[in-house]
Amino acid sequence: MPEQQTFKLDSKTIPFRDGDTIMDAALRAGEYIPHLCHNPEFTPHGSCRVCVVSANGRHVSACTQQAMNDMEVDNRSDAIMDKRRNLLQMLFVEGNHVCPGCEKSGACQLQAVAYYTNMLSPHYTHFFPKRSVDASHADIAIDFNRCILCELCVRASRDVDRKNIFSISGRGIKARLVINSDTGKLGDSDLTATDKAVHVCPVGAILPKHRGYDKPIGERLYDRQPVSQVGDVAAHDEDDNHG
Amino acid sequence: MADKIKVATASLCGCFGCHMSILDIDEKLFDLVELVEFDRSPINDIKTIGKCDIGIIEGGVANSENVEVLREFREHCDILIALGACAVNGGIPAMRNQNTLQECLETAYIHGIGVDQPCIPNDPEIPLLLDKVHPIHEIVKVDHFLPGCPPSGATIWTFLTELIENKPISFPYEQIHYD
């Protein structure tokens, strides 16, 4: 029998199987590596970079980097946390995140990961981009102000729902989420409230209608415990993860 | 006894919720006044600021007067604190940044519901609005940020005691929230 392969995540020894990424092995071992665009149900995307770790001294995203025997991975040092906080601060200033006026607040993974990294301020200069809200669908609204381009809805709609309703258009700072319907409106697509794509958004961009603010402050997903203990928004039942 | 720590506070483009939260530290206010003395603040209605150890700013920067007050605070305070969502990131008032200033003024004063004498106010005494609402760190250097809409009395108390006792600033999990 081949010897069990392992790597070191901070001081812990983590076993892994062939083909595992650092994230796969860490998740299986119950170790938390902060992330936003990763969801174990989908092909890793590596776009949010929040899962940055230092592996044998190189900065890599844990969700795409293959685990290697005897690798030394730094997931907790102040230097790594600083990098993650900077990435989150950029995500905040790139969009329009008005948490006090957002239905998802308290059950939002962007917020929760920011709390985890002790982010107290956005630090950078805000872009205040002009973005829109599309409320044309009877059951689902999409607020582009809050989209972090994680492509989870794109992957869910393409790979699970087989509908291909969402895509990213443009590159770099011009990249944005678009709806693949004749008019570009959500109401003219064949998205339904039970689609997987409606239940994977880590932030308050894709929201089911008619049910906002149904959990009181203090009882929302991340009000009492950090994301490292609670887990991803998408892993919780829809009834639990709505602010 | 050592001199008391001088604290000034101001509300710029905020709703006074953060100042209410300062008062919300309740009976600990008695402990606080043993340690600090208030300089300019809406709490005592003193209108001019002197040399201070700590300046606390609620609200973002939306007009020319906000800019002036904020710069005065930075000049007179050794430590400047952004208190609450609006000071930290513009908050709810910054939602107007999605529209031009002209659109905002016309919506309020020309086409607004119940407006019977449509006219955009232009009295010279009214501070000029900036074209966008800004968080305070985009105008002056800020030393500490306390998010929350508003930050709770407990958060403010944790912060002030740590700051005054020269301890590293850290909070229990439930005391930091952006809403």
Ligand code: SF4
């Ligand atoms: S999506 Fe999350 S971070 Fe953005 S405004 Fe809503 S609660 Fe805040």
Ligand code: SF4
């Ligand atoms: S709408 Fe949500 S799931 Fe889709 S890309 Fe934006 S943040 Fe990700």
